[in-house]
Amino acid sequence: MTASAAERVMISSPADLGPDLIAAVAGGTVRAGLAPGLLAALAENRAAVLAALDGDQPVYGVNTGMGALAGVRLDAGAQTRHQNTLMAGRSVGSAPWLSRARARALLAVRLRDLLHPAAGASPELCSNVAALLDADVIPAIPARGSGAAGEIIPLAHAGAALIGIGQVLDEAGRAADAGPALETAGLRPYSFGAKEGVAFLEGVPGLTGLAVLSARAARTLIDQVTAVVAAEHVVARASRDPWHPAFAAADPELRSVLDTLRGPGGPAVPGALQAPVSFRVSAPALAVALRAAGELEAAIGRALDGVTDSPAFLEGRFVGSAGFAGTDLVAAAGTLTAALVHLAELGVARLHRLLDADVTGLTRQLSDTPGVHAGMVAVHKRAAGVAHRLRRFAGAALIGPVETSAGQEDVQSFGFEAAECLDEVISGLRDVLACEILALHQASLLGASAAAPAAGITGLTGDAGLAEFAGVAGLAGLAGRLPASTRDRPFGRDLDVIIQILETG
Template identity: 65%
Template sequence: MNKVIIGRPEDLDRTVIAAVARGACHLELAPGLVGALTRSRRSTLAALEGRVVYGVNTGMGAMSGLRLDAEAQRRHQDNLMIGRAVGSAPWLRRDQARALLAARLRTFLDPAAGVSPELCRRLADLLNADVVPAIPARGSGAAGEIIPLAHAGAALLGVGQVLDAGPIGAGGAVDASSAFAEAGLAPRSFGPKEGIAFLEGVPGLTGLAVLGSAAARVLIDQVVVGAAASHTVIRASLDPLQPALADSDELRVVLESLRDLRGKAEPGALQAPVSFRVTAPALAVAMRAVAGVEAAVDRALNAVTDSPAHLDGEFVGTFGFAGTDLTASLGALTTALVHLAELGAARLHRLLDPRVTGLAPQLSHSPGLHAGMAAVHKRAAGVTHRLRRFAVPALTGAIETSLGQEDVQSFGFEAAECLDEVLTGLRDVLACELLAVVQAQRLGAPSSSTLDDIDAALPPGTADRPFGRDLDRIVSLLSAGTARGAADDQFGTEQGRPAG
């Protein structure tokens, strides 16, 4: 496994975070960075002397006016985790929780956090040993990520839970203490200010955005391939793909890819259905939305997320826990992907129309006796309808908590969950379209080689069969990265696409 040596905070960028999330590399903190962390920690501890600092020698939230005595302060940083670990399953997936830890580590490398190099090393140790805290995926209704981060912190203390190392979904969560012992690790308490630092910021949302944007790039490129294959089946006019229509780099890439993949068959009609003609700009919008999420991630990784942050010798309350930028950008991407699903369902419906394709109605093996792709389209319609509810912006809907101390939330985890649901649904709709394209090609429609892997994975023939099994196979292939064209390489390289 590759080792990545982190010599400065910027080295742990979204590309590395994505690789860490997949378990594709080990992290090591360079001696120079450890030295810098040691100095910032020493400076932070010195600045704490004789000061009233929120969350260090005071209560939290509405209890911030209560001063803690010396004995209470010694227990306080650990207690911050234990009493706030109120979540339950469903847990974040293993890659999602690892992305959270990696993003948390990145923000701790900023001197403003003032945490010890030992805490940073412990996070790297957990990732390298693949001991992954069980972190709730839902119910984080706070100004920030206090509840999910408390679960991660409780795991470090040895009193929380970690994900079972077995197959996904096999065992759920197990006690952290036993997992630590098996990995040769020991639980670790939080030192002065380290507990409040651990609970602040939006590392979970940041990590989830890294994974979501990477998955969206792959899926958008697969939609390009699927849309081009549908264009080929109906012999759509090339007019809407003319280079002169490009008003942005993203649209230029999409138009080029669709033209390259479209095939050479002469147009079958003067104009293609609208769903075919407007696919290119919709794909360009989605590409811009992905870039917007990636830019928001970069800003989050470089921002001061601690509150209070140690800045120029003072402790300053900040807004680094808000997650507004990331939540808004995830909402924009989610909406763009829902629209792609709507267009995919519409294109699929046109593929069933003999007036558009010149093939048998419903792409049926024997019209009347065999249903063909009619029920496949119904599945796509049902999935698309379900996705629309996830396009509701998560940024709205503030609810007061903590006796009014927290009167606004960004609901970032909810925004990430909406994106994840839409990625899954769009992949499902695309699988339905690709199955119809393969069926059409087997019935004599113009074809290209872009879907050869998918065609080969399906049973032979065009007669009715339990097509749900075919769709499961296609979804698995898409999840593994099959059916990708040139758009991802061109656009992803220009935008610094993260590994994933």
Template identity: 45%
Template sequence: MLIDRAEDLTVSSAGPLELSPTLLTFLSSTRERLLAALSAGAPVYGVNTGMGAMSKRRLDDAEQRVHQRNLLLGRAVGGAPWLPYAEARAVVLARLRTFLTGDAGVSAELCQQLVALLNSGYIPAIPLEGAGSAGEIIPLAHAFGPLVGIGTVLDADGNLYPATESSFELGPKEGIALLAGVPGATGRVWLQVEPLERLMGRMGEVAAGALAVVGASRDPYDRRVGRGDELLAAEQARILQLAGSENSPGALQAPVSFRVAGQVVSHVRRTVVRLAEAVDRGVDGVTDSPAFLDGDFLGTAGFHGIDLAAHCDHVVAALTHAAEVSTARIHRLLDPAVTGLPAQLARVPGPQAGLVSVHKRAVATTHALRRLSLPAAIGAMETSNGQEDVQTFSWEAAGNLTTATRLAREVVAAELLVVHQAFALSERDIPAGLGDLHAAVRAVVPPIDEDRPLGVDLQAILDHVI
């Protein structure tokens, strides 16, 4: 894939990647201007000075020659567990994307080294935990140490290897540029946007199936109810179209969990839209510090990832609420008073447990989501002798989002299995709009006529349907 401008590079960009001659010329031109500006000898943070509390210390020429590599060497204090392969690759992609704007003033050669890393089939071993600073200095030191022979790398199977010796040398400002901003959190969150969009689609479909199988009143989904909120109106209309518009006789009010699906899914959509916008700001905005803008070195606060961290927190809270509502519907679907079906959706209630334990798993998963919903951005602690006196923990917020997405998928899979079994025991037809979804479930889940380890069926749904 030929990259001609920064915007061409996305988290889904597949290799082999190549930077266009036009882009390389732009990077080289910016680099020349930066080196000319440095030659004036004015203090530039992290280039001819120390870092953090040591920023008042000027470096002599000999110190400057090794300083950029040492910035990576002295900050790689993390360890296992490591980021999964796809997440680590997304971190490198996000770093490269920010470099291609020219704000960092790094060389074309450094950008080509990042491309070579992305094309190699190996990724840096980046610690999953322990960022603990204003920004991401610790994980980024691990992410880019291998460029200069420091640290370890992983293959796609998770095997760990020492970084190979490298003849590449970081030039002035390139070490600090590799450690700047929040490309780690940005890349990790960037990777979750598409799975979240798929998950939201399934949430609406599964909720529509639950409405249909119990014959819940469609009044809450009437088009008039969405007045003043286009996103809600669209989600309500989609659920109604999937479930069908026919009300059951006497179905005046279903339990709340059946009535609020539109609000719940549209709220998740709203938070994900805002999260995606925050990612765009993270890859397109000025995050380098010092940034080289219009010939000037400017110290920035691009490392303060509150925008991204807060929107991660919002999505996690929205997913947690959605899981609570889904788990409540599962419980109602096991109740003959709501469905008119055999208790616990067992073929033979009593001797058979039915799907009661599927609900128990959803309860446990939802409880795990609740524990993640404490905002990551709360709890600043000082580091670097008070130079870094606040932080946002955006790295941890990104990790919470990744885990929350996985757990929310598990709850949706549980509800889908329960809805599928309810249709199997019901005289109701599966609505046409949900036919493909339930055909996909039938393809991987045999009929549930007696008790069996349903964890296997849930995993099949997760692997092939959700």
């Protein structure tokens, strides 16, 4: 289900709140409401949950403690307070906070999870979460330090804001008391009913929501890298032999990349029998990244459709689960992270080749006056430094369990850490790509051929320049934004312009 900007969408079933709508809600361009029929179904399911709780059977986190204290039974008074108390004692995080868009993505996925019958949530709880999003009252949710089996710490912060004892983000992104913010928005603090606090703390809505945003950003970035690779082949006079369609016979992602790289144009005249390896292997690396993005999207779909509550209300009884672990998403995010790091490394290598006069036939270091002006050599050094930094984020977040909760939680999937690594690498690859685009611009001004129909290239700065990548999101906006000069200048300012255009897509 998709919605246009400023449209109010009524959700009739949990499936309506899919990745597209989650991204739109995160961006604040869509407001989501709950249809009357869905609210009625929630009320009916909630009645069944309350009936199942009416007895002396122990139910984890409802009439017992949690973690290593699950053997402690709660009396009636403690049970009444327990669901709210769960939020207070677990709100141990602090800045840096998730951005507003990322926190909204978490809330959107949390709403999707609570709509599932297994959560046993009331229509009132779901309506209150939707109201937070609608009023743009966004909890201050810590971006780091979630060393639990699941996302208990960040979700406790979201729940504490909902009940009025936590914090929300002000317009400057700083944490402020939730109570006054709720009152200003015309909202009343919510009080969690039986089992609702436990349901709010379970699952991986944070990692799921962050993955939705990152998968979309990665798709855009991979398309942009593909366009840049095509342009670099022109400047480097690289052979198009590695783009032969036969090489993709058993690989649909590679076939898609090669079709894009070849485009409608004829073959370029190579400057050497064999191009540098970084050019020859770029297409397979792009295919790997595309496949990894698809795997993350598939894992997102499984997370949205799966049962993440524990205990889950299934077939009239409460069943413990492992849906809070997020193992599938963490593994998929790590695979995409590694693939994007590799693209950054290849970008640095291709950029270095563009500084070689023997490869391009242009001046050394793409300097208009070698020895007087440095050209692109320091731009390449920046790219190398960024790529080196990205390597530290390629470590698998699944590795490295630490015992907590007196041994009750002896393994963590570290989902927020996996999301942070992916986000850092997306930003870093964008930085490296900006360095490559600036070098292409410099090369075109120094006389590289602009006759590149295969890359869909026209002009970056009027009649001169090589990089308005027609039809590629986020690159057409470069036209006229960079100086038509090859002389040394503070190139970092140019890179900032390119990065902003790449990021906004």
